Amino acid sequence: MCGIIGYIGSENAAPIIIEGLKKLEYRGYDSAGIAVYEESTSQFNVVKQKGRISALESRLSSIPLDSHMGIGHTRWATHGEPSDINSHPHLGNKSKIAIVHNGIIENYKKLKERLERKGIVFVSQTDSEVIAQLAEYYYNGDPMDMVIKVANRLEGSYALGIMCADQPDTLIAIKKDNPLIIGVSDHGNFIASDVPAVLKHTNKVYYLDDKEIAVLKKGSVQFFNMDKEPISKSLETVTWTLDSAEKGEYQHFMLKEIMEQPKVLRDTIRSAIYGGDNQAIIDKIDIESFNKVVVTGCGSAYNAGVVAKYVFESLCRFPSLEVELASEFRYKDAVIDEKSLVILISQSGETADTIAAMREARAKGATTLAIVNVVGSTIAKESDYCLFTLAGPEIAVATTKAFSTQLAMLYILAVRFAAKLNKITKEKESELLSYVEDLPAKVDSILKQVDAIQKYASTCVVYKSIFFIGRNIDYAIALEGSLKLKEISYIHSEAYAGGELKHGTISLIEEDTLVVAISNCERLHGKLMSNVEQVISRGAKVLLVTKLKDVQPTDRLSVINIPDSFDLFSPSLSVIVLQLFSYYVAANKGANIDKPRNLAKSVTVE
Numbered sequence: 001m002c003g004i005i006g007y008i009g010s011e012n013a014a015p016i017i018i019e020g021l022k023k024l025e026y027r028g029y030d031s032a033g034i035a036v037y038e039e040s041t042s043q044f045n046v047v048k049q050k051g052r053i054s055a056l057e058s059r060l061s062s063i064p065l066d067s068h069m070g071i072g073h074t075r076w077a078t079h080g081e082p083s084d085i086n087s088h089p090h091l092g093n094k095s096k097i098a099i100v101h102n103g104i105i106e107n108y109k110k111l112k113e114r115l116e117r118k119g120i121v122f123v124s125q126t127d128s129e130v131i132a133q134l135a136e137y138y139y140n141g142d143p144m145d146m147v148i149k150v151a152n153r154l155e156g157s158y159a160l161g162i163m164c165a166d167q168p169d170t171l172i173a174i175k176k177d178n179p180l181i182i183g184v185s186d187h188g189n190f191i192a193s194d195v196p197a198v199l200k201h202t203n204k205v206y207y208l209d210d211k212e213i214a215v216l217k218k219g220s221v222q223f224f225n226m227d228k229e230p231i232s233k234s235l236e237t238v239t240w241t242l243d244s245a246e247k248g249e250y251q252h253f254m255l256k257e258i259m260e261q262p263k264v265l266r267d268t269i270r271s272a273i274y275g276g277d278n279q280a281i282i283d284k285i286d287i288e289s290f291n292k293v294v295v296t297g298c299g300s301a302y303n304a305g306v307v308a309k310y311v312f313e314s315l316c317r318f319p320s321l322e323v324e325l326a327s328e329f330r331y332k333d334a335v336i337d338e339k340s341l342v343i344l345i346s347q348s349g350e351t352a353d354t355i356a357a358m359r360e361a362r363a364k365g366a367t368t369l370a371i372v373n374v375v376g377s378t379i380a381k382e383s384d385y386c387l388f389t390l391a392g393p394e395i396a397v398a399t400t401k402a403f404s405t406q407l408a409m410l411y412i413l414a415v416r417f418a419a420k421l422n423k424i425t426k427e428k429e430s431e432l433l434s435y436v437e438d439l440p441a442k443v444d445s446i447l448k449q450v451d452a453i454q455k456y457a458s459t460c461v462v463y464k465s466i467f468f469i470g471r472n473i474d475y476a477i478a479l480e481g482s483l484k485l486k487e488i489s490y491i492h493s494e495a496y497a498g499g500e501l502k503h504g505t506i507s508l509i510e511e512d513t514l515v516v517a518i519s520n521c522e523r524l525h526g527k528l529m530s531n532v533e534q535v536i537s538r539g540a541k542v543l544l545v546t547k548l549k550d551v552q553p554t555d556r557l558s559v560i561n562i563p564d565s566f567d568l569f570s571p572s573l574s575v576i577v578l579q580l581f582s583y584y585v586a587a588n589k590g591a592n593i594d595k596p597r598n599l600a601k602s603v604t605v606e
């Protein structure tokens, strides 16, 4: 969704802001803009452009912007079409205030009507412009007074960067329900939606909490509450490196992130098994005190939850275990209480539906346990317990490495819970954890088959529709394979439990349909192979992903073998093939892989 950046310091702001915006591109956007404060005129210089940041950049090359303070924005349209005029930054009528906004103002119509009645003329169709107009209306020379009054009137979510034309040395920021970090460097200070935007300059950041006000000057950052009282916050050191947020030799972030999986899996597994922070948290959770477990998330995070359901069910034998889409859970008046554990899965920690699910669960007295990748995110901060996947920054919109680390964390949780509940012996616990520890090396060996997978995928661009089938745990990972393929290649795809085919979907199978079959549950292998026979006899071609070595390829059946593993943990291996397959199908179609159309990395609105 939208991304914001702001800078105040001794260097030229415009190039720093443009560079920061490029690092926020992964969030998804349709237009971009920048406003810098021009000292010679005490005015804002604003350049906004529908389309890519490169288009904005080429316009800027003919407008030299020299300033020590500025704000920039990537917009993902929600209110008003993508256009130059609807892009941010927005100014008040008198050009005294410039703002950038990430979020949605729910009461903007009411506020707009009131301001219009006072003669204020709006120029865009956005909800965000109301913030600039309101800020200018309230401004009396004290930026903090203005911010407090504005925040008190806004309903909805916001991360805001604000400049006042008569305050050449102050950049002010506030947030509610959308992320905002404050970066501190030796040449100046930053506001940003996410860490990669500032990593080139600093790894020292403050994570702003809701309704905290940050006042940035060239050489200082101060924080205040809504009563204008100073508050102290701790400066955190981010462990992500600049390299981890760069594409390096790879054509796409997605491929780079797929290739990073052995390392990030190792890091995550270690932190959860060998005395790291994650292990300490897992140890603290008194699983015996709960009589119901609900796992929830959106998109791929939900798919990780479906995998978890099979694993938890099999190992922990919880009497009541559900997996729910967070977008459904939040509105269903779930039957949960203080004896429920709600596990929230989210890479960004900022997905609006997952945040709402967390708040709903907490309001009902449930304990929340989050599995999150982004430190300082809303879910990380508000959940009762938080386990961090150590995937590093994930830039490609389609998740790969974060998903894999979520799976590893969920297996470890399942094994540890099963042991605490005496459902498995100490020996079994060690054996299962050693299977988890073996995963990174096995993932590595699958990545070495990249050429074969690429070659196969290059023949698949012709398909109009690709189905994914599996049974049990293989069905769970089929859901992820199908999502990955459709979101980046735009080929229609659906995932089915093998046994469900004949209840409807098999009527769609004909000549020139591809079915990707996943078979790693030894006890169900025969059943799944019958499904494979059924679709082949109706004209389909099949790609079989399996650890079982008894299947010979034919002209209709191709086989990709993966290493042997404990059945329940095999999704971590099959998913690598499915990620590479989707990536190369999309690459062969020339798709915009890292930023698929209409999608955003962090879905911070409903």
Ligand code: F6R
Pocket: 297, 298, 299, 300, 301, 302, 345, 346, 347, 348, 349, 350, 351, 354, 397, 398, 399, 483, 484, 487, 601, 602, 603
């Ligand atoms: C798919 C994908 C999305 C996310 C979903 C949840 O590749 O990335 O489906 O999994 O938007 O996002 P997070 O995990 O940030 O809550």
